[in-house]
Amino acid sequence: MEETMASIFEEKTVEQAIQKASKALDIPKNKLNVEVLSYGSTGIFGLVGIKKARIRVQPKLEHKTGYHKEKREKPSQEKLPRENLLQEKAPQEHPPQKNLKETDTDTPDIPQPPLEEIEAFAKDNLAYVLDKVVDHSVITSTLENEGVALQVESENSALLIGKHGQTIDALQYLLQRMVHKKYPGRVPVILDIENYRNRREASLTSLALRLAEKVKHSGKPATIRPMNAYERRIVHLVLQPVREVTSRSSKGAGHLKKMTIFPKNSRSSRNKNAATTKPAKAPGPATS
Structure with missing residues (x-):
């Protein structure tokens, strides 16, 4: 069997190098064996020490003789006996099924770095x-x-x-x-x-539970000042087991959003007081 020479390609990223190889060899990406020689380096802030990703590619076994196969000439139907024509046109009882792993993906397995x-x-x-x-x-x-x-x-x-x-x-x-x-x-x-994040989580947990108790007894909503998504998630998780209240983040496209704790089954009270409720101050970061 004739051995196909491997080719070396370089680009900014491994994915871009694979695309370049696929285009240059005119072979789909999922039909290439890819060996990553170097993942490259963006350097420091993309300015110093930049190195391109480097890969070695080789067509998979079925493509080692070339991706484009020559078309074979079909025998003329005029020369075939009538019985052969009928057999040729008969539908297959069990048509061959697609190999989903080969046909439904266009991305080769890229080795992940440790x-x-x-x-x-x-x-x-x-x-x-x-x-x-x-x-x-x-x-x-x-x-x-x-x-x-x-x-x-x-x-x-x-x-x-x-x-x-x-x-x-x-x-x-x-x-x-x-x-x-x-x-x-x-x-x-x-x-x-x-250890800031652990201390911050503890302070938010304490604040959420304290406000939940206040909401349960007063029947009025309480609002926490704007927090990021990570902090809002902490409050939501803390309040999930508390059946008497529910929490909701304010709408908007900003990174920081307010959170409001409402008493459950009290829609009229919520609508009446939501506009006038003053935000409660979330505890500031404890620094050493």
Whole structure:
């Protein structure tokens, strides 16, 4: 059997390199064997140390002699006996079924990098960012729930956490974007500073339960000042077992939204007091 030479392709990402190979070889992506030689690097903020992704591709077994097969000439029906024509036109009793794995997908199996590699990438980039903001910080990382958890200790943790946790949320979002750009598998990245998130969860839990008791006794709704999606989810989960109240987030396109706790089965009371209820202050971040 003739051995087909493998081809090397480079692009900004592995997916773009596969698309380039598919177009150059005129072979669907799901008919290629892909070996990732390098996942590339976006460098620091996409400016320094950029490296392209590099792959080696080879047509799968059924395509090693070329994707486009020559059309075979059909025998002329005039030369066939009548019995053969009838057999040829008869429908198959059990038509062959499609192989869904081969025909219903257009994406080859891309080897996923080990989590340890993603962990090191996230830790290095976070260290670079923090070095420009604070004088000294210590970063520890662990692998949790198929994701990367980063914990930071710093003498200036208040600056890194920010008012109501806005800075730590921004840092986490930036870090996630950097990781997801290099590794498209959507590996979750969680950033915590001086155990802030656990302390914040505890304070929100206490506030939600306290307001729930107030709503149950007064029959009037209570509103919590704007929170991000992560904090709103904490409050919703805390209040789920409390049967006498329900919670709802305000509508809008902003990142921060208010939450209102309503007494159940009291629609008229809710409509009457929703407009005049003053927001309760959510506890600020406890910083060390």
